[in-house]
Amino acid sequence: NAGVTQTPKFQVLKTGQSMTLQCAQDMNHNSMYWYRQDPGMGLRLIYYSASEGTTDKGEVPNGYNVSRLNKREFSLRLESAAPSQTSVYFCASTGVSLETQYFGPGTRLLVL
Amino acid sequence: QKEVEQNSGPLSVPEGAIASLNCTYSDRVSQSFFWYRQYSGKSPELIMSIYSNGDKEDGRFTAQLNKASQYVSLLIRDSQPSDSATYLCAVHTGRRALTFGSGTRLQVQP
Numbered sequence: 001n002a003g004v005t006q007t008p009k010f011q012v013l014k015t016g017q018s019m020t021l022q023c024a025q026d027m028n029h030n031s032m033y034w035y036r037q038d039p040g041m042g043l044r045l046i047y048y049s050a051s052e053g054t055t056d057k058g059e060v061p062n063g064y065n066v067s068r069l070n071k072r073e074f075s076l077r078l079e080s081a082a083p084s085q086t087s088v089y090f091c092a093s094t095g096v097s098l099e100t101q102y103f104g105p106g107t108r109l110l111v112l
Numbered sequence: 113q114k115e116v117e118q119n120s121g122p123l124s125v126p127e128g129a130i131a132s133l134n135c136t137y138s139d140r141v142s143q144s145f146f147w148y149r150q151y152s153g154k155s156p157e158l159i160m161s162i163y164s165n166g167d168k169e170d171g172r173f174t175a176q177l178n179k180a181s182q183y184v185s186l187l188i189r190d191s192q193p194s195d196s197a198t199y200l201c202a203v204h205t206g207r208r209a210l211t212f213g214s215g216t217r218l219q220v221q222p
Binding site: 033058 | 116120156157161200209213214215
């Protein structure tokens with residue numbers, strides 16, 4: 001039981017490049033989330049998916065797209081990376097209670 | 113005003129002392145409250161949850177909730193150097209996701 005996994009662990013991009021961050025969970029959770037964490041800003045919600053086939057915007061969705069591929073997987077795509085998207089990205093999932101969130105190990109992204 | 117506010121710290125306490133971490137929230141309909149611990153370079157992990165007014169104890173940790181004052185706190189008794197981390201307060205208002213504070217960095221001095 002791996003919990004929540006994320007790939008890659010670290011990525012360097014040039015401005016304008018695109019990439020997809022992958023997230024998978026093996027806990028049979030319905031809800032999945034993407035957060036970004038910047039120094040002094042805490043965790044800010046980018047997008048979430050309450051169930052397979054549905055996605056909703058969070059607090060800071062601009063510049064990102066998501067796909068809930070199936071119940072296990074929830075990907076985050078940066079179509080044209082900008083230096084302002086330099087951050088640590090965390091994926092999380094929640095069970096029926098919608099409250100206790102389990103986090104993946106994070107992806108550190110540097111956009112030059 | 114931020115929805116969930118925490119003092120960024122660092123809060124420095126000597127080993128064996130009680131560390132007191134505080135959090136205020138703005139949405140009166142908030143229903144559930146959580147404390148996550150995050151070590152440097154790691155992901156957050158849940159350490160306490162509290163749903164009703166009063167105290168909830170779990171080992172060396174006590175969460176305190178006062179909904180009238182919109183205030184939630186975390187006490188860590190007999191603080192250890194291994195408790196040095198950032199503590200994130202999170203609030204569930206009934207929407208689909210938690211709202212997190214920016215965290216308080218705790219340093220426990222040996």
